[in-house]
Amino acid sequence: MVGGGGHALSILEMCNESHFIGYADTRNVESMSIPYLGTDEEVLSMYPSSHYNIVLGCVYNEQSVGLKLREFLLLKYKEYDSPVITSSSAIVTKNSIIDRGTVIFEQAVINRSHIGEYCIINTGTIIEHNCDLGNNVFAGSGAVICGDCTIGNNVFIGSGSIIRDGVRIVDNVIIGAGSIVIKSILDAGIYYGNPVRKMSL
Numbered sequence: 001m002v003g004g005g006g007h008a009l010s011i012l013e014m015c016n017e018s019h020f021i022g023y024a025d026t027r028n029v030e031s032m033s034i035p036y037l038g039t040d041e042e043v044l045s046m047y048p049s050s051h052y053n054i055v056l057g058c059v060y061n062e063q064s065v066g067l068k069l070r071e072f073l074l075l076k077y078k079e080y081d082s083p084v085i086t087s088s089s090a091i092v093t094k095n096s097i098i099d100r101g102t103v104i105f106e107q108a109v110i111n112r113s114h115i116g117e118y119c120i121i122n123t124g125t126i127i128e129h130n131c132d133l134g135n136n137v138f139a140g141s142g143a144v145i146c147g148d149c150t151i152g153n154n155v156f157i158g159s160g161s162i163i164r165d166g167v168r169i170v171d172n173v174i175i176g177a178g179s180i181v182i183k184s185i186l187d188a189g190i191y192y193g194n195p196v197r198k199m200s201l
Contacts, residue, residue, distance in 0.1 A: 002040070002073055003058025004029030007120075011057055011103055014087050021047070023057065040076055049079040056082065056101060056118055059138060067154045070136055074118060082118065090121075099135075116153070128165070140177065158192075 001008050001023035008023060012033060022035035024043040029036070037043050054077050060069050082101035086092060090108045101118035104110065108121045113131040115121065125139045128147040133139075137151055140159030145151070150168045157163070158177030168184040175181060176192030185191060190199040 001034065001055050001057040002043075002077060003056065004032045004036070005058065007059050008032065008057030010105065011055060011085060014085060014103075014105070015055075020055075021052070040073070044076065049077075049081070052080065054080040054082050054101075055085065055103070059120065067136055067138060067156055070118070070138075071154055074136065105141075122159070134171065 001020055004023050004025040009031065017034055020034045022037035023032055024037055024040050026039055056070060056073060058069060058073065060067065084098050084100060084102050086104040087106045089106045090104045092098065092104065092110045093112050095112045096110045097114045098104070099115060099117040102115050102121065104121045105123045107123060108125045110121065110127045112129045113127050113133070115133045116135040116137065118135055119133055119137040121127065121139050122141045124142045127139070127145045130147055131145055131149045131151070133151045134153035134155065136154050138156045139145065140157055140161065142160045143157050144162045146163060146165035148166045149163055152169055152171035152173065154172050155169055156174045158175055158179060160178045161175050161181065163181040167181055170186055170188060172188035173185055174190045175196060179192050179196045180194040182195045187198070191197065192199060
């Protein structure tokens with residue numbers, strides 16, 4: 001497991017912990033239920049990609065905005081493979097395609113869509129038919145992505161947000177919690193509100 005904390009613990013609850021030898025982090029996290037293996041550098045040197053897979057167990061930290069931390073870690077661990085993890089209570093239709101490293105949490109619904117690599121589909125998220133999500137997309141709890149949407153890479157969709165059908169969102173976009181997206185977002189940046197507007201920095 002790469003990263004310790006709440007998100008990692010939630011993943012462990014869906015899995016058999018015996019499949020994990022431990023976790024990497026900048027420090028020992030007392031709440032973790034698997035052994036601390038050391039920093040990323042220590043783990044990379046001791047546990048080669050030829051013998052081990054990873055699960056990315058972090059989202060962000062106080063120093064990062066959106067998914068920058070995940071992007072950074074994915075580059076570090078790019079030689080490693082990663083399984084798809086799906087909660088037993090999630091619904092993923094038979095014609096959906098889920099790429100490596102993606103985690104699908106409890107009661108999420110994915111209906112005939114493609115989900116890219118290392119995405120997080122959080123609790124109760126609904127992704128309707130014919131959507132195409134890029135890599136490293138975070139869909140927060142209760143988010144709804146209506147049909148025929150195209151979502152780029154490194155997109156953070158806050159909890160409770162709704163994206164109407166047919167919308168396209170480019171790479172490197174952050175959508176604040178509870179936002180309503182009714183038209184395509186074609187410029188990277190931070191968006192929030194009902195309907196969403198771009199935040200001035």
